[in-house]
Amino acid sequence: MxxxxxxxxxxxxxxxxxxxxxxxxxxxxxxxxxxxxxxxxxxxxxxxxxxxxxxxxxxxxxxxxxxxxxxxxxxxxxxxxxxxxxxxxxxxxxxxxxxxxxxxxxxxxxxxxxxxxxxxxxxxxxxxxxxxxxxxxxxxxxxxxxxxxxxxxxxxxxxxxxxxxxxAPVPDPDLSRQREVVDAFLAATHRGDFGALLAVLDPDVVLRVDRGLPPGGGWTEIRGAEKVAGHALAFRRPAGAASGYPALVNGVAGIVNTVNGRPVSVMCCTITNGRIAAIDILADPDRLAELDLADLDD
CATH class of the missing domain: 1.20.140.160 (PhyR, sigma-like (SL) domain)
Structure with a gap:
């Protein structure tokens, strides 16, 4: 050598x-x-x-x-x-x-x-x-x-x-409990249950969505449980129009959302004291294409 x-x-x-x-x-x-x-x-x-x-x-x-x-x-x-x-x-x-x-x-x-x-x-x-x-x-x-x-x-x-x-909220360490909270959020969104959404959201929750650079993309930031719940309901897709699978995103519970099997966003939820304190969604198609998401849906 x-x-x-x-x-x-x-x-x-x-x-x-x-x-x-x-x-x-x-x-x-x-x-x-x-x-x-x-x-x-x-x-x-x-x-x-x-x-x-x-x-x-x-x-x-x-x-x-x-x-x-x-x-x-x-x-x-x-x-x-x-x-x-x-x-x-x-x-x-x-x-x-x-x-x-x-x-x-x-x-x-x-x-x-x-x-x-x-x-x-x-x-x-x-x-x-x-x-x-x-x-x-x-x-x-x-x-x-x-x-x-x-x-x-x-x-x-x-x-x-x-x-x-x-x-910067510190996530709860229990991954199984994190997943339960995320699943409850998704179920409430699909049902259109505003009250159930408020129950799993921290009062000061922040939602950030990155869709990429304008003009096709853009940035959304919403704060407060009622506003975030309202946004989630306003942008929910009809049953069967979208699906997804669970993943870890930077070590915490998240979701890879798909349409016709193609990833359209990665959602990361920071759970603090049993409630969602932050939701970060990457929906930039160019950056999603750079991520290795193919083998995660097992």
């Missing part, structure tokens, strides 16, 4: 962790892969033998790459970017076939509701929060990445933490 092969092997041992960092930073699976590949290129051009803690070094490299990508996103915007959902990680409902990379990606309750809140942070706030609070990187190592003092890096994470704590 030559030196390059040895280095590649060491890098592969960290790939899953690095993609998890990049996914939390970027909310995009393809961009996360790009960030990890860039980290490999930088490692292959460096004096890797002098790196004592390769995992820590690679984590900060990926963090820097992602920060640059987020800043590039912002600098290219001539107008405010249409709101969008981060990429979901969809896996079988029984969880039995969750591959190791997917498990790392969605560890620590990294649901869509949390990723949506992370999208609202500034690039430096997101970096400080993700690296420190999610991966334990010391502020002394984060400070050079954001070009600030250690104290300022700590303040960035603190600001982000306050916003996340108030806006």
């Amino acid at each position: 030559n030196e390059h092969e040895f280095l590649a092997g060491r890098f592969e041992a960290h790939r899953g962790h690095l993609k998890a960092v990049a996914y939390r930073m970027l909310g995009s699976l393809s961009e996360a892969d790009d960030a990890v590949q860039e980290a490999w290129l930088r490692l292959s051009r460096s004096e890797a033998g002098e790196v004592e803690n390769l995992g820590g070094w690679l984590t900060t490299v990926v963090g820097r790459v992602c920060l640059d990508m987020l800043r590039t996103r912002s600098s290219r915007r001539e107008e405010p970017l249409e709101a969008h959902l981060p990429d979901p990680v969809v896996s079988p409902a029984n969880g039995g076939e969750l591959d190791p990379e997917q498990a790392v990606l969605i560890a620590d309750s990294v649901g869509l509701a949390l990723l949506v809140v992370l999208e609202s942070l500034t690039p430096t706030e997101r970096l400080a929060f993700v690296l420190h609070d999610m991966f334990g990187v010391p502020f002394e190592d984060i400070a050079p990445l954001v070009g600030r003092s250690t104290a300022a890096a700590r303040q960035l994470a603190s600001r982000a933490r306050r916003r996340v704590r108030g806006a």
Whole structure:
């Protein structure tokens, strides 16, 4: 084995962790892969033998790459970017076939509701929060990445933490109970039972629907149990016109909705204290086509 092969092997041992960092930073699976590949290129051009803690070094490299990508996103915007959902990680409902990379990606309750809140942070706030609070990187190592003092890096994470704590519901851990609540929501919707819908919705529930970019798509965000229940009833399809199958979406109960066997949306429900606190629906046909949904309906 030559030196390059040895280095590649060491890098592969960290790939899953690095993609998890990049996914939390970027909310995009393809961009996360790009960030990890860039980290490999930088490692292959460096004096890797002098790196004592390769995992820590690679984590900060990926963090820097992602920060640059987020800043590039912002600098290219001539107008405010249409709101969008981060990429979901969809896996079988029984969880039995969750591959190791997917498990790392969605560890620590990294649901869509949390990723949506992370999208609202500034690039430096997101970096400080993700690296420190999610991966334990010391502020002394984060400070050079954001070009600030250690104290300022700590303040960035603190600001982000306050916003996340108030806006990202933490899902209940019991998957079987989550599924019961989602099934009750779907049954009430199909029956047209407004009261039953209110019974399973948190009073402050938020519904977000991403249909892709205009003019064909668009973004919908509705808050409050009565408004969300009314929207669900207004847009329900006649019996037999649509179907679907259960799935895990970022580790929590969800549904892949289909029409004539073709996936038309992925719905993620965040259940908190036995009620639905957030419903996130990806209905962008272009992004759905990029997801591997073929083998989930078993």
